[in-house]
Amino acid sequence: MTPLTTPARTAGGRAPGSPARGPVPGDLVRVGALVSVLGAAVASDGVAVALFALVLGGTVVPRATAAPPALDVASGVVTLAAAWCAVAGLYERVEGLDLLVHGVATGVLAALAHHVLRRRDGAARLLRTRRAAAATTVAAGALLAVVWELLEVLGHTLVDDTIYVTPADTAGDLAAGLVGSVAAAWCVARRHPRTPAEARA
Known part of the structure; x- marks a missing residue:
């Protein structure tokens, strides 16, 4: 089971605690957050731009601190989904x-x-x-x-x-x-x- 808070040594010999140099699963979420920022900008929705930019900045934290993949992906997916729920008005409808x-x-x-x-x-x-x-x-x-x-x-x-x-x-x-x-x-x-x-x- 992959630990949530204790990074393990990678197969390539990377020391625990150092950020990965190559792509990691959480990068897909970061790309999604970036696309969300750009989409909101195209739609001229300033509030959504600010919200997605905040999420994008937050998704960098697990990458920069070498968070375990499970925690990296989970934190990014959850915060991005929370932002999309707000933009789509789902909190008021569900x-x-x-x-x-x-x-x-x-x-x-x-x-x-x-x-x-x-x-x-x-x-x-x-x-x-x-x-x-x-x-x-x-x-x-x-x-x-x-x-x-x-x-x-x-x-x-x-x-x-x-x-x-x-x-x-x-x-x-x-x-x-x-x-x-x-x-x-x-x-x-x-x-x-x-x-x-x-x-x-």
């Missing part, structure tokens, strides 16, 4: 889709945040145990959920007042994000290397 996307996207991005933190020497020492890895993933997901809601409020106020923002919607989105973060923390902890103390327990 009941429950908003909560589902918030939960899945926040969980995947929380796992990606954990991966990025593990690459930093100081943080890596603090994340040696499974418990620390799980707690960090939940905390990262909670923070991402709050930032997402703040961006929605700013978007509603400054860009497009059709963006749906109500106290009930915000509370539901935050709850879904927290559930997704807890699920991601469980997956991260299961795949996290055990310390000697944990192995003896």
Whole structure:
């Protein structure tokens, strides 16, 4: 099983933690995000251009940090799909889709945040145990959920007042994000290397 947060040495001998030099599966998602930006630009939809550009920038993070292929593809597909759902107005037409996307996207991005933190020497020492890895993933997901809601409020106020923002919607989105973060923390902890103390327990 391919780990979500621990890159393995490649067949070509590439050292763990170094970005791949050749094409990787996640590059297809990045191409899709780029095409989405260009399509929105042709359609003269400034809001969509900004949204897809944000997604495109986000898809570079797993590539630059040598995320495992499964995490790379998952984070890109989920965020690009979330953006397309917004542009197509599916959140307003499909009941429950908003909560589902918030939960899945926040969980995947929380796992990606954990991966990025593990690459930093100081943080890596603090994340040696499974418990620390799980707690960090939940905390990262909670923070991402709050930032997402703040961006929605700013978007509603400054860009497009059709963006749906109500106290009930915000509370539901935050709850879904927290559930997704807890699920991601469980997956991260299961795949996290055990310390000697944990192995003896």
